[in-house]
Amino acid sequence: MPLVIHVVPAPDGGGAERLVRELTERLPGHGVQAQAIYYRNPRGVELSEGESSLGLRSVRGLGAWRRLRGALRERGVGDGTCVVHAHLTWPLYHLALLRREIGGPMVFTEHSTHNRRRENPWFRPVERVVYRRYDRLVAISEGTREALAGWLVDEDLSARIVTIENGSRMLPLVQREPRPSGAARLISVGSLSPQKGFDVALRAIGALGDRVERYTIVGEGPERGRLESLVKELGLQGKVRLPGYCDDVASYLHEADLGVIPSRWEGFGLVAVEALSTGLPLVASDVPGLRGVVADCEATILTPPEDSAELENRLRYAIEHLVGRDNVSGAARSRAERFTIDAMVARYAEFYRSL
Structure with a gap:
């Protein structure tokens, strides 16, 4: 052997x-x-x-x-x-x-x-x-x-x-219902580093106002202090959570309505596959590596990296057209099962x- x-x-x-x-x-x-x-x-x-x-x-x-x-x-x-x-x-x-x-x-x-x-x-x-x-x-x-x-x-x-x-591991699939309030629960997972572009996402979240009920960023890293300062600057203290590192993110993904992957670069996008496996729709950066995982999937929308205004627009569209849709959940799971x-x-x- x-x-x-x-x-x-x-x-x-x-x-x-x-x-x-x-x-x-x-x-x-x-x-x-x-x-x-x-x-x-x-x-x-x-x-x-x-x-x-x-x-x-x-x-x-x-x-x-x-x-x-x-x-x-x-x-x-x-x-x-x-x-x-x-x-x-x-x-x-x-x-x-x-x-x-x-x-x-x-x-x-x-x-x-x-x-x-x-x-x-x-x-x-x-x-x-x-x-x-x-x-x-x-x-x-x-x-x-x-x-x-x-x-x-x-x-x-x-x-x-x-x-x-x-x-990637396939996490349990859950069916998400449309949000009665029209405000979505968003999630990102990854190290708190410049690569992941969470600063870009925070600016987009700030501009979306009441369309976002909560935004959770699961992870730890050197950018924590900078991100916490940006949360205060944008007045998002009651809306943004930074719970730290978690080896099992399934519970966080299951309680979310929409995933956000605002990376400046990615080699593959393991987080994207895990999120899709739960039926979660995504808005993700149009960068090599990640693009090959999520492109042409009905459950995903690609957005230019480092552009918070465009990310805001595409998050708004995703909240209105992807969240809580049965066909979206099935398309997400089907794409994940390729990997x-x-x-x-x-x-x-x-x-x-x-x-």
């Missing part, structure tokens, strides 16, 4: 971490042994038998690299019999430095269409060297693949990219065996 060792900074956080945990749990059912190494576990997430944490305080620097190197040696990596699979920035760089010691196939998954490294074109030659250390590159969407190929501008590296779309976890795991199992 092939062995795959995933390396990712933590067991919780976003789509990359969730993907690793799902693969580690489910791949053995497809004939592929899987383990996961996390640099740290700050929230004390309960780990399974195949998962372990290095107990680091920081993911940066040579100290983290040395600890990771030791952990791989303890697992017998180096005889070429296993696949080592990196996720996110620090594992990408640390494992690239261990290329000769690992010996066997190395894989990196690209989880986003954008990162800060790509804001500096002088960094491109360094990235090419790093990515060449990997035998194959996985993109979680066609938009992510196109963005990575466009950044590297290297035919050999582009040929190494394979697209394996993310899969199941089982299909994703089967693709990865086939991919690992090909290596």
